[in-house]
Amino acid sequence: MTAHSDHGPVTLADIEEAARLLDGVAIYTPMDGARWLSDLCGGEVRLKCENLQRTGSFKMRGAYTRISRLSDEEKAAGVVAASAGNHAQGVALSAKLLGVKATVFMPDGAPIPKVNATMGYGAEVIFHGQYLHHAMERALEFAAETGAVLIHPYDHVDIITGQGTAGLEILAQSPHVKTVLVPTGGGGLLSGIAIAIKASRPDVRIVGVQAKNAAAYPPSLAAGHPVRLDRMNTMADGIAVGVPGDLNFATIRDLVDDVITVTEESMARALLAVAERAKYVVEPSGAAAVAALLDDPHGFETPAVAVLSGGNVDPLLLGKVIQRGMAAAGRFHYLRVVISDLPGGLAGLLTDISEAGASVIEVAHERISPHLNLNEVEVSLQLETRGPKHAAKLSEMLAERGYRVNV
Known part of the structure; x- marks a missing residue:
């Protein structure tokens, strides 16, 4: 299979090809009805359960697509990634399945279950820096020093292409959908879903949802170019990304209808609601789309789909978030x-x-x-x-x- 370049537009055909590549590797995740949300919003709302994907998040879709398209020489040199956890697990498992050595740099304080899972899939984990961009800087240095191929968490055409396969599934599972809400950090999942859906259904409203205390897209879109945040403070580590990627920014600027933010309290309340009503364990970032619906139940045309992007959460954090959610409720x-x-x-x-x-x-x-x-x-x-x-x-x-x- 021909490797894609680091630049250039992703097409629907690319995403359809990635879906064939991922067949039998990634899970075709279920879409579950949510009557409790439907009643609240006055129309059908469904949950796209990427928390049930292999490694507990959508990240494997892009990681496997990217690594599988490396040349034999590149695979022999190994791969390196920087991640707070979900991308790390996606890279680690994908590398293991493809017989490639993986090294992952994680920020200090990364959730213990994500660290243990990454090592369990066979990757070498090295801690570096307080935030993801610190780990990314070290991963780039490591790539230059060793020749390992950097597997970017969001800003590469193969990553966007792989994540976009979730968009194909959303259209197949909910063909009459009017609104799709997507938790958003760097923007790989949002970009891929937007490309996959808008190609055949330009009428569908695509909404990115960011944590208010780690929202790089609203100021970046207002400025017309990626803007780095000075600081972030959120429990939603899965979407705590300080600056949009160039490829993702261009796609989101052109195809995504809106990027909104939700508070820590809203995500905690949503996580609690998903656990109690849908019986799913999700991480705070994975509950961001549901938080947006709970904040503004009549602000989104139905049928609507909320993506549960991940379910990897430290049990200690889960207990604290549930308590916070109960307080917020x-x-x-x-x-x-x-x-x-x-x-x-x-x-x-x-x-x-x-x-x-x-x-x-x-x-x-x-x-x-x-x-x-x-x-x-x-x-x-x-x-x-x-x-x-x-x-x-x-x-x-x-x-x-x-x-x-x-x-």
């Missing part, structure tokens, strides 16, 4: 209540809270404060409620019973 309620500092005062408060149907998670006392009388104590409470309406009703009930309540 109003299911964690924080109160400060002044009660009598006499025997039975706290017991009475907890009984009242129990009767209201809330669960107590944490209690703390404060006795020394200028706004408290000598016979009073302030109790800080963290409660689990059924949602914002239940929490408001609880606060009203406590106030009606004579408690001084601060939310």
Whole structure:
């Protein structure tokens, strides 16, 4: 198979060829109905489950396409990549399947499950720098020093071509789709899907979704060229990319209808909703498209497809994100209540809270404060409620019973 150049447009024919190449290697991932989202949005919403792809994300599509098209001489020199985790796993498994040595540079603090999986597929992992672009700089140096071929995480025609096969599947699985929402970091998946879909369905609205605290595309599109972010601060490591690639930027500028952002709280709420309602484990970046729907349920024409781009998440982070999602959804309620500092005062408060149907998670006392009388104590409470309406009703009930309540 002829290797593509690093530059030049990707065509629908290229993506169709990649689909044949990936047949039997990558999973034709399912598309699941989401009645809970459909009811909210007033029309059909479906989930494209790339979290169920081999290595737990869409990244293998592009990595295998790229490595398979190397010459025998290039394969013998090995490959090198820089990644926070998902691209690393895609490169590692693809290299293993094709008999190629892989070295992967990862930023310090990369999620442990992604690190372990990358090593488990046989790649050598080397940590370097705080952010992905630091690891990328070292990977480029390594390529120059050793002759290994850099497998870019997003800015190469073969990567875009491979990721675009997900777009072909979306059209086949949801032929009447009107809107496709895609989690976006560097833009390889968004570019590929846009090319695959717009070639035959230019009426479909393609929307990229970025983490607000790591969103390089909005300022870049406004400036007319890729702009590097000074800093990023997001739990969505899978889409934390500080600067768009040149190829991706041009495609997204020309073909993508909109690039929007979602907050950390929105992604946490979406991750929780996907886990509870769809029964899928996704990482924060993988939930970004669902977060956009939850933020603006009537802002997207249906039928709509939200891509779940990845499911590789550290269990410790997952627990924290779920707690944050519950708080964002109003299911964690924080109160400060002044009660009598006499025997039975706290017991009475907890009984009242129990009767209201809330669960107590944490209690703390404060006795020394200028706004408290000598016979009073302030109790800080963290409660689990059924949602914002239940929490408001609880606060009203406590106030009606004579408690001084601060939310």
